[in-house]
Each structure stands twice: as C-alpha cells, then as structure tokens.
Amino acid sequence: MEVIEHPVEKLRSALRSTRNDLIQSYGQYSREERRLLEEGLLPGSPLFSPITVHSDSDWIPSHPESPQDFQSFYSNPYRSTPNNGHKTIYIQTIGSFGDGAGISEQYVEWLRAYCQAFYYGLKVKLLPPVTVASTGCSFRVNNNTHNLQLHAGELLSFLKKKKPRDAFCIVGITMIDLYPKDSWNFVFGQASLTEGMGVFSFARYDDDFYKRSYAGRLKKAIKLKPGDYSVFQGYYTPPITSTLLFRSCKTLTHEIGHIFGVKHCLWLQCVMQGSNHLEESDRRPxxxxxxxxxxxxxxxxxKIADRYKALLLWIEEAPSSSAQHLSKPTEAFQDFRHWLSKCRSILEDEIF
Ligand SMILES: [Zn+2]
Ligand SMILES: [Zn+2]
Known part of the structure; x- marks a missing residue:
C-alpha cells in the first residue's frame, strides 16, 4: 500500500491559491472555518487523511490525472455554476427501484434529500419516474455477466429533452447496468459536463452483482428484439439496504460534483477521488x-456549518412512525455521523 502524502505547504496553497483576489476571498471565511479547513491539511489530522493506493488496479495508477487546486477550479472558464435562473438539481429515475412501489419512492426521496443537504443551498427535485421503454434507448444482454444493460449515451439524449429550464443539471439514475458502446463491457455512468447532465447506474453496488447467483442474470439465452421492452417488466432490482443507500449517496454526489467542474481529487481522501472498482469506491469517504x-x-x-448540520439532520431524522413509511437505513452512515459532529464542534463557536 502506498500513502500519497503531500507537503502541508503544497496543500495549503492548493486550498488558498496564489492569486491575490482568491487569497483575499479566503480571508472572508470565519476563524473557525479556516481552522477546520487548515487543520485538516496537517499530518495526523483526525478529520482528513492522505490518499492510499492499494493496488495497480486503483484509479490513480491506472488513470494518471493532474491535480486540480482551488485556483484552477475557480479560473476554469468552462465550468458551470448555479445561478438565479438555474439552481435546481433534477433527478430522473429510469426503470424500477426496489421491489415495491412504496420502497422505490422512499429510497429515491432519501437520495434526493441527501443531495439537497450535500449541495446545501440548492433545491433538488425529483422528476416523475419513467420506464425504460419511454426512454426509447437501446439495450442488450452483457456477454460476460448476462444481465440487461442500457445504452448510456442514448439515455443522455433522452435526459437532454427532459431537462427543465431552471435546471442547474439533470441526473438520471437507474438500477439497470449501463454500457457506453458495443465494444465496452459496462460503465458506471456517463456525463456531459457542458450540457449539465449525467446518467448513473447503481446496479453494480448490489453486493450480489458479481456472484454467480446474481438474480439479475438472465437464466437462459433470450433473443432480444430492439424496441421490445417487455424484458424489463419484473426485471430484478437490488434490495434497498443501508450499504446500497450509502453507496448510491456517495456516487450521486461525486458525479454531481463533476458537473460543478470539480475534477478527481488527488489531495486527500475525499468523495471526489476517482474509483475503478467497488472496493475502492467503498474506501472513499x-x-x-x-x-x-x-x-x-x-x-x-x-455556510460550512449549515451544510454539516443539514447532513447530520438527514442522518439523525427520527424514523417515521407511520407504517407506510420505512425508516431510513442509516447504519452505514454512523461513522459519517461522528465525523460530521467533530467538524461541527470545530465550527461550534459560530453556531452558538
Ligand atoms: Zn478533495
Ligand atoms: Zn469521477
């Protein structure tokens, strides 16, 4: 295992930048906010740790990228920023989620509320769910894993037509696996940053996906007819577990981060780190x-403290007493809850 440790000075200048105006705007953070941001860069920080590379199949050895500091993010003329007319993130679900209508609605609502806390200050809205058939996209059976897959690029074309005028971005989510082109095995997601849209699949976040017994494997070879979507009726979708919810929240916020123009993080352990496989995604905070x-x-x-508070509230929200509502499975979020409380206590002075 390799630990990627940057000198503190390098991290500090990646945070503050070297441009005078940006150093000045950095100075507008409160003392407590600067303490949180800067103490996090120090070796041995209890809140932020250096990135570790566990094998050659990890993202960093297999996809060399140059690091993006705050200044290069800020000065990128092509990045999109929410503005008054465009400050809503829309989520479009494609195909079924969970094994019952109630579960599916509840799960997507949890995801929506999580994104709204994460991107605190923006509205996150759900568009009415659509079936695979209504997207008109191509599909296939994967030759290796024998599960159904949807054509990611064609889903993006569908989303482009659905994107509301006031959208900062639109993200499509599905429990069905995706492929970008015939020659590729699969893709977790695909995005068009200039168009402010992306489509992502959570199919491979199912613990059983890579098992022989995976219920999404089609038992016998079937001949698919283009345009005949009946094969999707009653097709397997993963059970909604705490782990699946945690992984989906992380993926969705990571991918929306790209739409803001945030590149893969090479500085510290971060949800914006690139990931090549499930074990590496799970390692990402x-x-x-x-x-x-x-x-x-x-x-x-x-305000940084408001955002942490909103995320904490999302985790701690009392389970609903109504029988129709499932309680949110937050077991997988407990370490995150402790972490958020620690961050809040550093910012405490300005909260109270
Ligand atoms: Zn980062
Ligand atoms: Zn990424």
Missing part, C-alpha cells in the same frame, strides 16, 4: 476534503 469543500462553497455560497 462520503464527504469532500477541505480543498474540494472550498470549490463547492465558492460555487454555491453556503
């Missing part, structure tokens, strides 16, 4: 490092 936090904060304008 659910929140951003101080450098990526400044990027989001400058794009949205939230």
């Amino acid at each position: 659910p929140d951003v490092c101080p450098i990526c936090l400044r990027k989001l904060q400058s794009a949205i304008g939230f």
Whole structure:
C-alpha cells in the first residue's frame, strides 16, 4: 500500500491559491472555518487523511490525472455554476427501484434529500419516474455477466429533452447496468459536463452483482428484439439496504460534483477521488476534503456549518412512525455521523 502524502505547504496553497483576489476571498471565511479547513491539511489530522493506493488496479495508477487546486477550479472558464435562473438539481429515475412501489419512492426521496443537504443551498427535485421503454434507448444482454444493460449515451439524449429550464443539471439514475458502446463491457455512468447532465447506474453496488447467483442474470439465452421492452417488466432490482443507500449517496454526489467542474481529487481522501472498482469506491469517504469543500462553497455560497448540520439532520431524522413509511437505513452512515459532529464542534463557536 502506498500513502500519497503531500507537503502541508503544497496543500495549503492548493486550498488558498496564489492569486491575490482568491487569497483575499479566503480571508472572508470565519476563524473557525479556516481552522477546520487548515487543520485538516496537517499530518495526523483526525478529520482528513492522505490518499492510499492499494493496488495497480486503483484509479490513480491506472488513470494518471493532474491535480486540480482551488485556483484552477475557480479560473476554469468552462465550468458551470448555479445561478438565479438555474439552481435546481433534477433527478430522473429510469426503470424500477426496489421491489415495491412504496420502497422505490422512499429510497429515491432519501437520495434526493441527501443531495439537497450535500449541495446545501440548492433545491433538488425529483422528476416523475419513467420506464425504460419511454426512454426509447437501446439495450442488450452483457456477454460476460448476462444481465440487461442500457445504452448510456442514448439515455443522455433522452435526459437532454427532459431537462427543465431552471435546471442547474439533470441526473438520471437507474438500477439497470449501463454500457457506453458495443465494444465496452459496462460503465458506471456517463456525463456531459457542458450540457449539465449525467446518467448513473447503481446496479453494480448490489453486493450480489458479481456472484454467480446474481438474480439479475438472465437464466437462459433470450433473443432480444430492439424496441421490445417487455424484458424489463419484473426485471430484478437490488434490495434497498443501508450499504446500497450509502453507496448510491456517495456516487450521486461525486458525479454531481463533476458537473460543478470539480475534477478527481488527488489531495486527500475525499468523495471526489476517482474509483475503478467497488472496493475502492467503498474506501472513499462520503464527504469532500477541505480543498474540494472550498470549490463547492465558492460555487454555491453556503455556510460550512449549515451544510454539516443539514447532513447530520438527514442522518439523525427520527424514523417515521407511520407504517407506510420505512425508516431510513442509516447504519452505514454512523461513522459519517461522528465525523460530521467533530467538524461541527470545530465550527461550534459560530453556531452558538
Ligand atoms: Zn469521477
Ligand atoms: Zn478533495
């Protein structure tokens, strides 16, 4: 295992930048906010840790990228920023989620509320769910894993037509696996950053996906007819577990981060780290490092403490007593809850 440790000075200048105006705007953070951001860069910080590379199949060895500091994020003329007319993130579900209508609605609502806390200050809205058939996209059976897959690029074309006028971005989510082109095995997601849209699948976040017994494997070879979507009726979708919810929240917020123009993080452990496989995605923390936090904060304008509070509230929200509502499975979020409380206690002085 390799630990990627950057000198503190390098991290500090990636956070503050070297441009005078940006150093000045950094100075507008409160003393407590700066303490949180800067102490996080120090070796041995209890809140943020250096990135570790566990094998050659991890993202960093297999996809060399140059790091993006705050300044290069801020000065990128092509990145999109929410503005008054465009400050809503829309989520479009495609195909079924969970094994019952109630579960499916509840799960997507949890995801929506999580994104709204994460991108604090923006509205996150759900568009009415659509079936696979109504997207008109191509599909196939994967030759290796024998599960159904949807054509990601064609789903993006569908989303482009659905994107509301006031959207900052539209993200499509599905429990069905995706492929970008015939020659590729699969893809977790695909996005068009200039168009402010993306489509992502949670199919491979099912613990059983890679098992022989995976229920999404089609038992016998079937001949698919283009345009005949009946094969999707009653097709397997993963059970909604706490782990699946945690993984989906992390993926969705990571992918929306890209739409803001945040590139893969090479600084510290961060939800914006690239990931090549499930084990690596699981290693990624659910929140951003101080450098990526400044990027989001400058794009949205939230108070850091308000955002942590909203995320904590999402985790701690009392389970509904109504029998129709399932209680949110937050077991997988408990470490995150402790972490958020620690961050809040650093910012405490300004909260009370
Ligand atoms: Zn990414
Ligand atoms: Zn980061």
